[in-house]
Amino acid sequence: MSEPVIEQIPRLNNLPPTLLRDGAIRLELEQGTVIFRASSPVQKRIENLLDKQKETGLTNDEEKELLEYEELDDFLSHVNRVIRNLSLNSEVKLVA
Secondary structure (H helix, E strand, O other): OOOOOOOOOOOOOOOOOOOOOOOOOOEEEEOOEEEEEEEHHHHHHHHHHHHHHHHOOOOHHHHHHHHHHHHHHHHHHHHHHHHHHHHHHHHHHHHH
C-alpha cells in the first residue's frame, strides 16, 4: 500500500482588516470530520462586497479586501480537503 501524499499548506500573506479575529471561523461536523467554515458575519461581509461589486463597483481597498477573503476561502478549502483525506485514509487503514 502506498504512503499518502502530504500536501503543502498554502501560505496566507494577509488577513482582511475587517475580519473579526474572534468568531471568524466556525466548526461544523460533516460525516464525523471537523470542517472549518467562515462565520455568518464574515459570509455576510463577503456577500455585501460581491453585491456592491456588481451594482456600483468597489473601491481599491474593498477590492483588496475581497481578494484577501478569496485567499482565505481557498486556504480553508485546502485545509478541509487535507482533513477529509487524512480522515478517509485513517478509515481505510482501520478497515484493512
